[in-house]
Amino acid sequence: MRLLIVNVNTSTAITRALAEQARAVARPGTEVEGLTPRFGPESVEGNFESHLAAVAVMDRVMTYERPYDAVIQAGFGDHGKEGLQELCPTPVIDITEAAAHTACLLGHRYSVVTSLDRTVPMIRDRLTLAGLHTRCASVRASGLGVLELESDPTAAARAVAHQARAAVERDGAEVIVLGCGGMAGMELTPEDTAGAPVVDGLTSAVALAESLVGLGLTTSRVRTFAVPRPKSVTHWPLSPALETPHHP
Amino acid sequence: MRLLIVNVNTSTAITRALAEQARAVARPGTEVEGLTPRFGPESVEGNFESHLAAVAVMDRVMTYERPYDAVIQAGFGDHGKEGLQELCPTPVIDITEAAAHTACLLGHRYSVVTSLDRTVPMIRDRLTLAGLHTRCASVRASGLGVLELESDPTAAARAVAHQARAAVERDGAEVIVLGCGGMAGMELTPEDTAGAPVVDGLTSAVALAESLVGLGLTTSRVRTFAVPRPKSVTHWPLSPALETPHHP
Amino acid sequence: MRLLIVNVNTSTAITRALAEQARAVARPGTEVEGLTPRFGPESVEGNFESHLAAVAVMDRVMTYERPYDAVIQAGFGDHGKEGLQELCPTPVIDITEAAAHTACLLGHRYSVVTSLDRTVPMIRDRLTLAGLHTRCASVRASGLGVLELESDPTAAARAVAHQARAAVERDGAEVIVLGCGGMAGMELTPEDTAGAPVVDGLTSAVALAESLVGLGLTTSRVRTFAVPRPKSVTHWPLSPALETPHHP
Amino acid sequence: MRLLIVNVNTSTAITRALAEQARAVARPGTEVEGLTPRFGPESVEGNFESHLAAVAVMDRVMTYERPYDAVIQAGFGDHGKEGLQELCPTPVIDITEAAAHTACLLGHRYSVVTSLDRTVPMIRDRLTLAGLHTRCASVRASGLGVLELESDPTAAARAVAHQARAAVERDGAEVIVLGCGGMAGMELTPEDTAGAPVVDGLTSAVALAESLVGLGLTTSRVRTFAVPRPKSVTHWPLSPALETPHHP
Amino acid sequence: MRLLIVNVNTSTAITRALAEQARAVARPGTEVEGLTPRFGPESVEGNFESHLAAVAVMDRVMTYERPYDAVIQAGFGDHGKEGLQELCPTPVIDITEAAAHTACLLGHRYSVVTSLDRTVPMIRDRLTLAGLHTRCASVRASGLGVLELESDPTAAARAVAHQARAAVERDGAEVIVLGCGGMAGMELTPEDTAGAPVVDGLTSAVALAESLVGLGLTTSRVRTFAVPRPKSVTHWPLSPALETPHHP
Amino acid sequence: MRLLIVNVNTSTAITRALAEQARAVARPGTEVEGLTPRFGPESVEGNFESHLAAVAVMDRVMTYERPYDAVIQAGFGDHGKEGLQELCPTPVIDITEAAAHTACLLGHRYSVVTSLDRTVPMIRDRLTLAGLHTRCASVRASGLGVLELESDPTAAARAVAHQARAAVERDGAEVIVLGCGGMAGMELTPEDTAGAPVVDGLTSAVALAESLVGLGLTTSRVRTFAVPRPKSVTHWPLSPALETPHHP
Incomplete structure (x- = not known):
């Protein structure tokens, strides 16, 4: 196919x-x-x-x-x-929907870590319309723009890991969704996410x-x-x- | 201005x-x-x-x-x-939002009467994101396309009135929103809407x-x-x- | 009129x-x-x-x-x-409803800053019944009673600004609603609200x-x-x- | 006491x-x-x-x-x-709340049968604020005013039974709440409610x-x-x- | 009986x-x-x-x-x-339901304090299905397992009181529900709960x-x-x- | 695997x-x-x-x-x-969840057709906890028990088709989910479902x-x-x- x-x-x-x-x-x-x-x-x-x-x-x-x-x-x-x-x-x-559906199969609640603060409401709105918001614990911003995420993978992974851990420890997330195309291929360790599995939208x-x-x-x-x-x-x-x- | x-x-x-x-x-x-x-x-x-x-x-x-x-x-x-x-x-x-905000000021619940069945979910989605859905009693389709509504105002008004009355009598609507730009200027009598006031989005x-x-x-x-x-x-x-x- | x-x-x-x-x-x-x-x-x-x-x-x-x-x-x-x-x-x-309707036209989510902690649930209840709660990021109390807000405008503005900034920075608010008649005429600078526009219920x-x-x-x-x-x-x-x- | x-x-x-x-x-x-x-x-x-x-x-x-x-x-x-x-x-x-709490202990969903159509939204609003609406299948009106319910108990029981059965058969109700003080002491048979137990607010x-x-x-x-x-x-x-x- | x-x-x-x-x-x-x-x-x-x-x-x-x-x-x-x-x-x-129904009769919102973090989602799910979640301000974990709660009542009461106060002061709770059978008979003072009444499920x-x-x-x-x-x-x-x- | x-x-x-x-x-x-x-x-x-x-x-x-x-x-x-x-x-x-996730990828809203009326609330509850209920248009019962569905496939398909069409035409469903293990392998034509695709939980x-x-x-x-x-x-x-x- x-x-x-x-x-x-x-x-x-x-x-x-x-x-x-x-x-x-x-x-x-x-x-x-x-x-x-x-x-x-x-x-x-x-x-x-x-x-x-x-x-x-x-x-x-x-x-x-x-x-x-x-x-x-x-x-x-x-x-x-x-x-x-x-x-x-x-x-x-x-x-977006693919990631959320997959995350729902893996844990009770999931959080999304995205690029900028301004895209957080956009993501929330998409999840709401898709009917996938009730199990979304939070959408958090790494503070890095799409192109910054692309250009400095190490800084990007660090910023994402910081928010991922906060999502698990403070928001009740059990699964982390990488919420930006620019995070494609980002490698996070279990430590980075306080043990939560990481779901990527594209895959x-x-x-x-x-x-x-x-x-x-x-x-x-x-x-x-x-x-x-x-x-x-x-x-x-x-x-x-x-x-x-x-x-x- | x-x-x-x-x-x-x-x-x-x-x-x-x-x-x-x-x-x-x-x-x-x-x-x-x-x-x-x-x-x-x-x-x-x-x-x-x-x-x-x-x-x-x-x-x-x-x-x-x-x-x-x-x-x-x-x-x-x-x-x-x-x-x-x-x-x-x-x-x-x-x-869409203008009409819904106005309707909320006039009655406990409102219904929208729109053109085709296929636009009903689009309207519902817009109202949901606008946070104006909880007082929406129903979105009903007249069955006429946008251009048909334009071209035959008499048939259009009859079809809209039929749905408006159903909204009031069966769905609990107290206000009717005209849910299509092609309904601009449509005149409905109180009888047409079982007494409910009519709200137009553009005005x-x-x-x-x-x-x-x-x-x-x-x-x-x-x-x-x-x-x-x-x-x-x-x-x-x-x-x-x-x-x-x-x-x- | x-x-x-x-x-x-x-x-x-x-x-x-x-x-x-x-x-x-x-x-x-x-x-x-x-x-x-x-x-x-x-x-x-x-x-x-x-x-x-x-x-x-x-x-x-x-x-x-x-x-x-x-x-x-x-x-x-x-x-x-x-x-x-x-x-x-x-x-x-x-x-209350007038302010919330207006705020919804200006930003994705709004917060209310009111007088005392005990009125917070009352305001939430009114917004829920009005169907205007889904876009309400938070209702925050300044801690000052209605008459205190009236009698010491400077202290009042300071207390309100403190909560307004917290609403924008922590709760996701993009618009601030002044949630008390006693705040009528209160002047807040853009700095006071972290840039968010201020909506007054009466006007x-x-x-x-x-x-x-x-x-x-x-x-x-x-x-x-x-x-x-x-x-x-x-x-x-x-x-x-x-x-x-x-x-x- | x-x-x-x-x-x-x-x-x-x-x-x-x-x-x-x-x-x-x-x-x-x-x-x-x-x-x-x-x-x-x-x-x-x-x-x-x-x-x-x-x-x-x-x-x-x-x-x-x-x-x-x-x-x-x-x-x-x-x-x-x-x-x-x-x-x-x-x-x-x-x-109102007492009846709804009790009904929740008896079945999966309950319906309220009240007096006039105009009181239906009032009851819904009270249940919403009480957080007891999600298990309310419907609120139905018998069409009789409070004093009519009082004055003609036989007609009242017949009108209430008609709505009670509709609630069970069409709305998914499993318990019927008598939604009007004027129904105090109304006797309904299991047949009147299609087998659903009847809850009275006062008792x-x-x-x-x-x-x-x-x-x-x-x-x-x-x-x-x-x-x-x-x-x-x-x-x-x-x-x-x-x-x-x-x-x- | x-x-x-x-x-x-x-x-x-x-x-x-x-x-x-x-x-x-x-x-x-x-x-x-x-x-x-x-x-x-x-x-x-x-x-x-x-x-x-x-x-x-x-x-x-x-x-x-x-x-x-x-x-x-x-x-x-x-x-x-x-x-x-x-x-x-x-x-x-x-x-669980008994406690939540009772708490709803006593205050605007209630919080549950339970044993372990892992039981929090279970409790939330039960409250959601019971339709009693909208007035639940939070479910908090004391961090102690069921048997630990049993075996060291003093430490248990201290841990529960800590979360109870946080629920009142940060989450908006007005009533505290003891969310574990192992807390049966626990005595909390008004100070322990910042003045909120305590509801026990069994009683x-x-x-x-x-x-x-x-x-x-x-x-x-x-x-x-x-x-x-x-x-x-x-x-x-x-x-x-x-x-x-x-x-x- | x-x-x-x-x-x-x-x-x-x-x-x-x-x-x-x-x-x-x-x-x-x-x-x-x-x-x-x-x-x-x-x-x-x-x-x-x-x-x-x-x-x-x-x-x-x-x-x-x-x-x-x-x-x-x-x-x-x-x-x-x-x-x-x-x-x-x-x-x-x-x-149940597998079917609902899949249905969400195919249409705006889906309906479930199940066996008996008494299982409808069970299915609704599972979908609610899975956070997949907001796009569920309805859960309908065919009126046949699990073993009846197994034993008379022709009668079963007819009963299911009847409810499927009602779901599409009256409830707004765009996808039909077969809501019972006993429907495994049931063949429905597009006519049976008014054109809606059919999703099976097991596959x-x-x-x-x-x-x-x-x-x-x-x-x-x-x-x-x-x-x-x-x-x-x-x-x-x-x-x-x-x-x-x-x-x-």
């Missing part, structure tokens, strides 16, 4: 890292394709960026020309999964996507995620209509 | 209707400007369309060149308000926008709606980079 | 202060009338006092003899709004009352707030039957 | 009926005293009447001159319990009051129900200051 | 202590019988032990040969009450059991707690089929 | 059917072992049976002598998963178990699911101590 891993930002380096991480856990026979949006922000840390990235992700998937079996939206706490579900005939997995999403495909299940077309009604949509998809950008 | 009323679909006829309705309730001294997105769907009835419209709305406001005092996003149940709040220095009012939003401006209040910059961090955002805003569309 | 601002305690000085504050934000053409209950406590800081004040407020409004367009109940966290809604043909606005209520009147909306008579059934009510209203009090 | 049963309306016939019903279940050694408010409505069916009755109840208890061990507020869905808790040194039991309250007194427990004075702070309360209690009413 | 107090662990010393404590508050005429399970753990501090104890409790009651009027399951936070309700014709009272359960029996009420047989359908149940009850154990 | 599928009832025929169904979806390399409890009920349809089965399941797994990689508890809506998680070093998957559990094992994740030992403390547990495990039963 072929899985599309769609990065939410325009960094091809991050896309490559995500694809590698996905390949590392994919079953034999699963092919992973990483896709980078053709427009939008270089990192997603707020609502405007997330809304724009949502459309850029849909645009990228809609202009992908080969067959695929499932789509993974690789932005933690980001918008757009619902629209993607309407557009794709295959299962669509959001890494969880790969496993869930493989499961759904294996079970022959896909998105319900009843009501919410029905195919969009036929109508005029000006300039859609957007990327073919965009002039070559003048900035590098 | 100048209020921007941003339509979420590309129909200039609807934009004109919205602006007229807004002007009819605006105070003396309030100037209303209707804006139409430069790309996106001709009507918004699902998640994909709503996500795309959210970005088209932000794009339209970002490329508006005159000063303004508040922005009203005129799509019922639609995405994007949070991003707009980050981008605009002024208050941003979403008509409620105009009044709330005027109130906030009058009180000198605007969006908090603490955390969630802080101005986006400076970063590279490829092709943003999108519309200047879009080639002239080839379809009318 | 004429707005009635009904104080919940018997202090005419506070009534005057409330009326002044209301006039300062009222639109041209809005006339503000301050009313003082004819019996009840000199300040409301608990449930007994609040229940008694609720009836004294209704009594005062019922014995007011001129026409009016809306009623504002000016007690934060107090009982009685529902009864008043049944009795008055006009909109009735409660300052919010004035704006909302003007909005509803402007939109031609009033309380639904369906079910909860229907006019009371005709029946014998001994000694109602109470004040005409009360002998002249012997204490000043 | 001596229990005060305080009627919420001014009908001495109802007070007598309540006291009799209480005596029928009270333990040997428990003395029951029925009290009638000195002002207020002849029946409580809405918020205004309930708020007024709340104060009339407090007034009546405050002017009672003998010692007592517990107070029972005998109005279903009514306001005022919290104020009474502040004023009385003894336990205070509200019949439940008597048993709970006896239990608390027996265990030596009373209201916590920490925070919410602390004794009111010393302050000037004009005309309180109200009844001594009321002139003899001129209507019978 | 005869009440069965069923210990959840195999310690006959604890059974005796429970029975004594129950007798101390039982009314004249109430006979208390303490029962000890015939298999299972010597103390219950986790889910496995609680599940096993649930069955051992049912087994013990099913093999009790004399008539009884009510059953009290004397394990705090433990499983099994629902099964017992199906099996017994009489009321069944769980001490509360005795009072509630006596109340239900006095009112002639028992478990509803509609739906959830209907008598089990006739079917083959291998080895049930278990204890008669168990060989004499070889360990003491 | 080796998966243990533990039936909750004593029917070896059902155990065989479960194992076959699991093998049909298991990946190459996954070995499935079906286990039957050594005591307990022949079918689980209520709380007593479920509590007893929970212990019988733990007993069976504890006396299993070969290595295994994950355990699946194959009773829908049943107790005991938490205890099993403490006892097993591997992941433990409950089919979902197999896929999730394989996913967790593949990701190297197992139950958190922090707090709730820590290994039981060392202590005396009389007669545990139970089955070795049970005499040969005299009934067949």
